[in-house]
Amino acid sequence: MSEAATHADAAETFQAVRPALIGLGYRMTGSWATAEDIAQDVYLRWQAADRATIALPRAWLMKAAGRLALDHLKSARVRREDYVGPWLPEPALDSEDPPQEAAWARTETLSLAFMLTLERLSPPERAIFILHDLFDTPFDELAGLLDRTDAACRQIAVRARAKLEGHRPPHPVPPAESDRLTRAFFAATQTGDEAGLRRLLTSDVVLHTDGGGIRPAALNLIHGGDKAARMFASLARKRAGAERSLIHTGLINGEPGYVTREPDGLPQATVLTITEGQISAVYIIRNPAKLGAIASQLGLNL
Known part of the structure; x- marks a missing residue:
């Protein structure tokens, strides 16, 4: 396969996953701009990677985005301590092609109330909850991302769900x-x-x-x-x-x-x-x- 064809194939693989990467980045950081920057950074890493050795491209891309989002979240926590007044996530209009994978996610996990509820979680809790519960990433893959054991990731997920207990998604309004x-x-x-x-x-x-x-x-x-x-x-x-x-x-x-x-x-x-x-x-x-x-x-x- 020619170099141009290889790059085209890599771009096509990435574009199929890009909406999920942005959806992940937004839920992790509360910022659309940061989520798009994360997706672009993942793309550059994907282009430079030895893709022939990557058996599961989507998993690789999601883990790369999760790692970048986790790094950003740790620094963002410090900045929010000095934020003037209540902090809210960046809003965005609903569109024909929303940056998430399923219609249910638009109302249940993109509402501002839910995004504020996620602020109760520590960065590892947030990463594991979002990647596993919202984006179906297996615990064994998360273990490598967070340098934790599979069992530890499961325990973190349990703590995260407990902190989120009581949140009620908005009811659809005619x-x-x-x-x-x-x-x-x-x-x-x-x-x-x-x-x-x-x-x-x-x-x-x-x-x-x-x-x-x-x-x-x-x-x-x-x-x-x-x-x-x-x-x-x-x-x-x-x-x-x-x-x-x-x-x-x-x-x-x-x-x-x-x-x-x-x-x-x-x-x-x-x-x-x-x-x-x-x-x-x-x-x-x-x-x-x-x-x-x-x-x-x-x-x-x-």
């Missing part, structure tokens, strides 16, 4: 109801309709706002419908007359949400968890460093 609640919430926050917001929000709603110290945002989680409604009403009064436009509505990380252009000219992503006809969680991502994927998908300039 598109018509999702759109109605999303638009009603945006309208109420736009006008400062405090009474309307109280009707839309559950009494125990939790509001997460991530500005990363770059844009104004609440420094702590806000609990309760009354507090959240008052905050949104106050914000509406403060920006009275300032231009704020709705750019996009639809699913973001598998849940209802929308993207706005705020008075400062930058985008903002808002994601809603809907439970029994009301909004039980609100995630607002304002940090420009986390809005690159959405800006690219919508053709916006940051």
